[in-house]
């Protein structure tokens with residue numbers, strides 16, 4: 001038997017290939033979490049006297065071994081197994097015989113996938129946080145070494161007021177730290193235990209205790225009622241992608257600044273040659289491709305967010321196979337965000353501002369002059385502004 005639902009008829013191969021899609025591949029990253037939640041589930045069944053103590057021990061141990069084997073790359077989910085949940089149960093049955101089938105008492109792949117996804121989201125959030133903190137430390141190195149260099153502050157891409165590398169970079173630091181904090185909002189939505197909701201309507205005829213798996217897995221609460229669970233699929237995911245897109249947005253602005261400052265016409269900064277790329281036709285080029293690709297990563301996030309929101313929109317309540325498609329944009333946006341944060345951390349200390357090339361012009365001090373005039377003459381700012389503006393006009 002290959003799939004959990006296989007009866008006595010073979011499945012059309014094309015249907016299998018289309019419906020499984022790349023799910024069997026995507027589920028690879030969820031196996032670890034599926035095993036964790038399976039162990040919690042079987043122990044809950046034991047505590048509720050639904051599975052014998054000995055059997056629970058055998059199943060838990062086999063699950064741990066299967067997890068280690070997976071970690072070592074000794075097995076991978078196969079297309080004909082459809083998904084990771086099926087692969088897991090099949091491996092259990094291979095090891096323990098029909099006893100392995102107890103694992104599916106009181107659960108469905110519908111609550112199983114959500115439990116694994118939520119545990120994964122909680123883990124990945126702290127990894128994203130760590131990477132943001134690392135990026136901030138790299139920006140701080142730039143500030144320590146070059147912070148005092150004055151640069152123009154722009155509005156409308158026009159010179160506005162004096163700024164500095166420090167002031168410019170500190171803005172990004174503040175936003176990256178804020179983004180790191182906001183990721184925690186995702187956790188609050190993902191911190192509810194879906195296990196025991198099974199296919200979406202509970203486990204008739206079984207006296208299970210959902211709060212037990214909540215405690216075992218470290219979820220903050222049990223997701224109640226059972227009918228809320230499938231309604232919520234895609235929400236924590238969308239919230240996560242939204243937050244990732246905020247990060248990608250700040251990275252894109254930082255990349256855009258660097259690209260502009262690096263242009264020959266600006267020449268505010270130099271990028272170390274070994275992080276630039278060349279042209280196949282123009283021998284003189286040292287292109288800032290890495291920053292251009294970081295800049296465009298934001299669009300991937302925005303696209304993924306649209307994908308997830310629209311996949312789950314307008315469905316009726318309950319589980320639908322449509323929801324499987326949420327995993328791809330979720331994983332894609334997580335991967336591109338982590339890669340982009342890491343490459344920015346790697347690249348940001350490879351830029352050096354060229355103090356001698358950056359000139360601040362007198363007109364950039366006119367706001368300061370108007371402010372001072374307003375204070376000195378005790379006149380409204382608008383009057384001071386008009387006096388300075390008139391002076392500029394006459395020059």
Ligand code: ARG
Nearest residue numbers: 023083109110113321323324
């Ligand atoms: N791969 C599926 C998903 O991500 C798992 C749940 C399958 N459930 C089902 N009833 N076919 O949604």
